[in-house]
Amino acid sequence: MPHRARTAAVLIWLVGFLSLSVGPLAAQDSGEAEGKGMIWLTGGLGTGSEDLAAAASLDISWSDHILSLRTAAVEPGLLFESGDRYNDVGLLYGQAVRWGDGIAALSGGIGLARGDLETRPSIPIAARVAWHFSPAFGIGTYWFLNINREQPFGGVTLTIELGVLR
Numbered sequence: 001m002p003h004r005a006r007t008a009a010v011l012i013w014l015v016g017f018l019s020l021s022v023g024p025l026a027a028q029d030s031g032e033a034e035g036k037g038m039i040w041l042t043g044g045l046g047t048g049s050e051d052l053a054a055a056a057s058l059d060i061s062w063s064d065h066i067l068s069l070r071t072a073a074v075e076p077g078l079l080f081e082s083g084d085r086y087n088d089v090g091l092l093y094g095q096a097v098r099w100g101d102g103i104a105a106l107s108g109g110i111g112l113a114r115g116d117l118e119t120r121p122s123i124p125i126a127a128r129v130a131w132h133f134s135p136a137f138g139i140g141t142y143w144f145l146n147i148n149r150e151q152p153f154g155g156v157t158l159t160i161e162l163g164v165l166r
Contacts, residue, residue, distance in 0.1 A: 037062040038103075040163025042128075044142055048074035048155025050084055055142050055157050057126075066096040066105045070126065072144040074153045086115035086153040088146045090124030101138075101166075104129045113148040122148035132165040 043056040057070035073087035094107025106127050113122035125147070130140025138161040145154035 036166075038164050038166070040138075040161050040165055042070075042130075042140075042142060042159050042161050044157035044159030046142075046155055046157030049153045050074035050076050050086065052076070053144075053155025053157055055144050055155070055159070057142075059161075059163075061096050061098070061103065061105070064096055064098075066092075066094050066107055068092045068094075068107060068109075068126065070124065070144070072124070072146065072155065074155055084115065084151070086113065086146070086151055088113040088122055088124055088148075090122070090146075092124055092126055094126070101132045102130060103132070103140075111146065113146050113150070113153075115151050115153075118150065120148050120150055122146050128159075130159065130161055132161065135166040136164070137162060138165050 038061045040059050041057070042059055044054070046053045052075040053073070055070060055072040057068045059066060059068045069091055071087060071089045073085065075085050088111045090109050090111025092107040092109035094105055096103055096105035108123065108125045111122045111124040112119050123146070125145040127143045128140055130138045132138035140159045140161060141156060142159045143156045146152060
């Protein structure tokens with residue numbers, strides 16, 4: 001199977017899987033956190049479709065909603081190594097479930113992706129699970145995917161969250 005066809009098949013499977021996950025997330029009771037707002041910064045590094053992945057976002061959550069302004073990137077390895085680099089900026093909205101000291105969320109939205117010196121419209125998708133060890137600090141995982149006509153990309157990062165988390 002050619003690389004683009006395989007990538008498209010994986011992306012379609014991921015989008016389908018993630019969209020099926022929204023129902024259970026939205027249906028769960030968020031308990032005490034209902035109606036309480038949170039705002040925080042997220043940043044992390046990990047692995048992605050081009051080797052190294054990074055993501056950063058400003059996130060706002062209230063009730064069972066989450067709104068994020070995020071940027072994500074994949075690099076071929078070291079930051080100064082030549083190769084394909086892809087990044088995006090997106091506005092994402094989704095569903096969040098909070099329990100005790102944790103949050104899980106799934107979101108999607110609109111964005112711009114850049115690669116090969118060309119900027120194009122894109123669909124950013126994100127999923128996250130985080131644990132907040134204090135009212136201002138947490139750690140988690142952040143999965144991101146960017147669907148665009150040129151080169152879809154994605155990654156998973158280990159993140160730190162700082163802000164109003166409870």
